[in-house]
Amino acid sequence: MFGLVVVPTPTWYLVLSAVLFSIGAVGVLVRRNPLVMFMCIELMLNAVNLTFVTVGRAMSDINGQAIVFFVMVVAAAEVVVGLGIIVSIMRRRSGVNVDDLTELKG
Amino acid sequence: MISLLAVDPVLNGDLLWTPLLIVVLKVLVVFVTGLVATMLMVWFERKVVAGMGNRIGPNKAGPFGLLQTLADGIKLFFKEDLVPDRADPFVFKIAPFLSFVPAFLSFSIIPLGGDFRGDKGGLVTWFGHTTRVQLADPSIGVLFTLAISAIAVYGIMLAGWSSGSKYPLLGSVRASAQMVSYEAALGLSLAAVILVSKTLSTSGIVIAQSSIGNWNVIATGIVPFFIFFIAATAELNRPPFDLVEAEQELVGGFNTEYSSIRFSLFYLAEFMNTVTMSALMVTLFFGGPQPISFGSTVLDIPLIPNGLEGSVWLFLKTLVFLYTYVWLRATLPRFRYDQLMDFGWKVLIPSSLGWFMLLAAQRLGRNEGWNTIVVTGASVLVLVVCYALLQRSFAVSSKQREAEGSMF
Amino acid sequence: MELFVFVCASVMVLVGALGVIVRKHPVHAALSLVLTLFGIAVLFVAQSAEFLAAVQVIVYAGAIVILFLFVIMLLGVDKAENLQIEPLTGQRWIAGVVGLGMVGLLTTAVVSGSDVLRLRGLGIASSVAGENADANIQQLANSIFSDYVFAFEVTSVLLVVAVVGTVLLARRRTGKGIA
Amino acid sequence: MSIPILTLLVLVPLAGAIVASLLAKSSESMAKNVALVSSIATGLLSVWMLIKFPTGSAGFEFVSKHAWVSEWGISWHLGVDGISLFLVVLTGILFPLVIVGIDPHHDHKQYLVWMLVLESGVMGSFLSLDLFLFFVFFEIVLVPMYFLIGKWGYDQRVYAATKFFIYTMAGSAFMLVGIVATAFLARRDIGHLSFDLIEIAEKSNFAAGTGRWLFVGFVIAFAVKVPLFPLHTWLPDAHTQAPTGGSVILAGVLLKMGTYGMLRFGVYLFPEAAVWAKPVLLTLAVIGIIYGAIAATMQKDLKRLVAYSSVAHLGFIVLGTFALTNQAITGGVMQMVNHGISTGALFLMVGMIYERRHTRVIAELKGIQAVAPIFAGFFTLIMLSSIGLPGLNGFVGEFLVLIGSFATARWWVVAATTGVILAALYLLWAYQRVFHGEPEEANKSFAEITKREAMLLSVFVAAIVFTGVYPKPMLNRIEPSVKSLLEHVESHSNYKQPEIKAGE
């Protein structure tokens, strides 16, 4: 209708998710704040979700979406646990920063 | 062809001008309706509360003070826009929009009218196109409202945090905790509605409630409705759940530092939400724009064409809830914070869950052809046992908490 | 038109993702995360996964990021991280190289691999295709409760773990031994 | 044969160890009695076995075979032939002597328990006819030895013990891989998975390359144990730091596990490869002989000197083994026993010196002969045996090795002969420095040999003299087995023993 009839193929989505995944992974590597590292892990999981949905659609397989549903549950549970741990550390001392956690060095 | 935007969501097919025009028109109508309704709601509330307090209320601007809200709005608009020194400017600025926009969005999926007689199913024909009187009818319908109400938390939370001040922060933390907690109960009572109407789409839910006997308020048993109502009130931060803006404790709550147009956005959002929530309740439990009917007898409002009658019914039904909200505000004292949390977690969530299980058991029994009485008896028995266990565990945990001291 | 949606959503996703890793302040990072999550939700809708889009917003934006913000605000971890100081010499460089390498490899892999995605199964119902608005959800439910019913049950254990675990972390036993 | 005599040889000391370890901590004398009874019983059993052993038999006698890990084709398979016969007897006799004769400084009970475990392991190694079983015993020996050195040794004991353990274990690592590979590769020829030595040796037919690799795997382990140059560096440390009893056992029997293994599991299993590797091994052996001798000459510590002399002596044994002639191998086996006796006795005496003087530094010992003539006499005799004086046991073995090797390894023998001369040099020189001259003040009070010590040493001396004068009974029992071994080698490779005149 606008004269531009380029339709995004699954590849576009897959590349986007690959890039997103990499950004997330780099984030985990460069950031030191556990909360932010944790957010980066969420980015990675989202990239995975996008991949599943895309692949599922490309193959006309609803299971791709079913899997994403489970991944979301896992992500939610992970967050609960992760934040629980962070809070329990914070109750002992303040300022969560991976570099400040130096008791374990070998 | 009915989806999130009432058209093909990603516009894959050929796009014609007429449907587009219809969509634009709908958007305009919904937006304007929303704004006007909010304005009137503010007036309505002030007026009714005043009446209940034996005062007069706004009566200067316009007839019966109807334009008072507009006047206030214009005044606020021209006030200086203050951003506190210690605020996080970017977040501080976008927070009001995060509050205001969701309020409008949830309005978009509410069926605002239509002809539900016979098997028309609320469809109307405009400009040669069959459509619904509703901005969008996504397949995930009610989940959309849940999603939007999830987003609505951000506005309040960020507003409080970005102000860079203690009281707003406390207010916003309270608010978000409250909203997140009650969302669970809200969702569970919604699940009962979905179970009964077998669809997520709002129009589908409305269609399923053809007569009073089919209204979800009755079909789900009255309990989910009450839970929904209470949870919705808490979501709205309306009295008696308005701890967020408890002036006595928190000065003004999350919006203490706001002024001018940004403040008015919060204010509008709150009332907009009230209207939306009332309309939603009507949609979910009271047949929405369906006319009141007993069996095959339909109450028909004279003089109004069938196509518009739905809207009138919706307005009337919603008005009842709006009045109830105002009434509650004028009547009930505020909860204490721990009472609020206890009520949400220990009463609303278990009972909505239990009720949902009961309905599910009934349905399973019906599908499998089991004896209804036995099923009911058994499930009630189970619920009673669960209730006893729950009470026991509350008792034990409170004893333990006394022994151990609380966490924070 | 799908192109338009895709481009907008990808910009949201990428800007958000970059925001997460470059914004100093955790709150800003969290907000960037929300942006990405929305972008993903839009991409879900674009691929006929409406239910997942809704769940995405409810679960991620509505619960997960809220929890993040909660912790950030409640615990006062809101001091900004100084990104000028490198944690380990060269770590950022290495991470950058690793990241670029990953992008390269993964992109090559998916580009060269995506042409083998073949049609199988019954097709995904979207509200576009059928008159039944709930088709997508019903199909999904069928999949979850037949093929993945065991997985579904395992998630319940997973959630139990999360709950019990937080109880464990929150609990304080003052009485040594028998209370 | 109704009594499973070989099984008893392994289990009696083990039973003794278990009983002793279960005794109360305080009852040390009781523990000692238990240890004595079980070790002496083992010794008697071994002697009885020697008597019962049919002279002239070339095959395995007293075989005892029971399934153990049937899933892996592993069995409890023991047997004794001429090659292992005297090593078993040596073990059986040496242990009671050590237990009777040498007391540890502390923790008697534990010491005795470890000694008995060690005896059991050594017996097992010499008797096993199953590759897996052999490896089990070969490895298990490390544990008691580790504790014996580490707990009852001298200043650097932990270092020495660890070095010993790691070196030997690293060697065995290769052997384990070799064993498993052997069994799997032999499976084709045998038809089923089996770790049985005889079955594999007789039926298998490895390709030359494969056999060589496997042989290398085995030989590395044995070379560490022997120790063959250049893998010998653990030995001086272990010997020096070990308690006297440990040193005696280490030199007396443990090192023989390496040379014995080379014969039994190297040459027997991989004849072709043994022939192939001959030059290298002979060279290493000769280097070991000369290097050991030179290094011994340089030592300031008497015990270290004896340790290096062991390196040299064991070089002779390896030389004999890989010369691959009847006489040379027979001589090698003889030498294994002889070295066990004479070096064991030397270590014993060094231990006695240390008990008295609390030093082993040669320079600090002087003129002992003057104050303790009988002691010096014993030392002289044992030393001469070690040098290889004709008429004493050392001569028989060494001479046979040299004569036998001459036909197949002439130039190596020529080089090795210098080792004999060097041995005389360093031992005599050491003797001179320790026993001759005017005793220093500290050595004036050097006590004369006690009755117990004298009795202990007389056993050794008797063996030295008897074997030296009348080696015939030993040779008669060793030779048939050696001969059949070489026949096996000849039939499984293109190697032919050079004709030499019979009747040595």
Add this chain to the structure above:
Amino acid sequence: MMLAANMFVGPAIDWFKISPLLVMLGGVLLLILAGSLTPQWKQGTYGVVGALTAAGSAVCTAMLWRDLGEGNPSSLLANALSFSKFSLFATFSVAVATLLAILVTSGFLVREGEDGPEVFALILSAAIGGMVMVQANDLIVMFLGLETLSLAFYLLTASSRWRSASGEAGLKYFVLGGFASAFFLYGVALVFGATGSTNVEKIAASLSKDTVLGGSSAMLLAGIALLLVGFGFKVSLVPFHTWTADVYQGAPTPVTALMGSVGKTAAFVALIRVFTVALSSRSDDWRPVVVMLAVLTLVIGSVLAVVQTDVKRMLAYSSISHAGFILVGLVAAGHSASADAGLGTSGALSYLFIYSILVVGTLGIVSVVAGKGDNETSLSAFKGLGKSNPVLAMGMTVLLLAQAGVPLTSGFVAKFGIIRAAVSTESYALAVVAMLAAVIAAFLYLRIMVSMWLSEGAASRDVAATFSVKASIALCVGATLALGFFPSLLLQFTNQL
């Protein structure tokens, strides 16, 4: 799409065949209910309940094994779980390790005055996760099992609130574990894309059809690589091992035991199953990488172990080295053309079973020596243990020797099985490297033994152990010796795998 709700037919459920899982779940629920409905129980009773549950689960598994007999493997619950000797053995292994670890934990909690139901509920949940992983026939089910296991571990690691190292370790474990899970999941997604299924058997079927199809290979290979990275983190292979030492040291000692046994078994069995069943037709692609990882893991694990001064860190690195060993088994199992490839699988499984017992026993003793507060885990804390507590020291010695692979202990049987598998598939060099690494690692065990027996130390440290810990240690030592002397006890089962 006409998918009306009443057309729906759920999969058949054979309740008895999932009874090991159900028993565990019952235990979890019982403990949770007990925790919320009743006041504190008598000390140690929670542990008894947990131990009985694990034992019950083990018994159920044994019964299923017997019933299976020579029967063919099958799958359960809409192909979600596989039901075979392989999965049953691994399940049994997990159950036994759980039982032993619970006994240690019970004594530990009583000593620290922290007895309560939550920890045991978490341990049992972790076991459920582990069992799901080892039985999983579908990568998503496997992932969920993995997450259940991991979440429980994160929480247990952080559960010692009186030690700040515990929380720290929990956080580190959590962040890196989440990172690894994301990799694993992306791998699953790409494999799903390349093969069209997440089901292990369907993947295998799809790949065997397409062996010549070039197009899918890049995506598949990326998927395999990512799966390997994910698994590599979970079983701590070098270079993905960096978390291991910190976490092992920081976690409460019984939890470390649980990680070393249940965690390692579950992750490894899953790894082996994915790579030898689903991806077996691509073994030529992954085997070289696995060989490289195995060598790195063996060597670096052993070398780093030697330089540590804290016993828990030592054991962490030694566990890495052991992981390398097990990986050698995987390499052998990857020779799908060889008739002896099965030896790799059975060897790895026996290794895991034996190692689980060893590690629980060893760390059980460490937890006793660590004393109240769980802090004394440095090497010097073991000084003089041979004098002050010879029985305990003897037990430790047996377990350490077994870890070093000395004959007549179960550890030797384990190593022998792996070497046998490697040799039978002609990976001689790898076998030699593995054995040499074992020798390097032996040095580390010797260091601990030196501390116990050969160094003088503060003799009068209080190292009292409760009955349940003693029982657990005794069981571990007994099993170590029994399996060492009579390997057939184990081999008659693993030979059927």
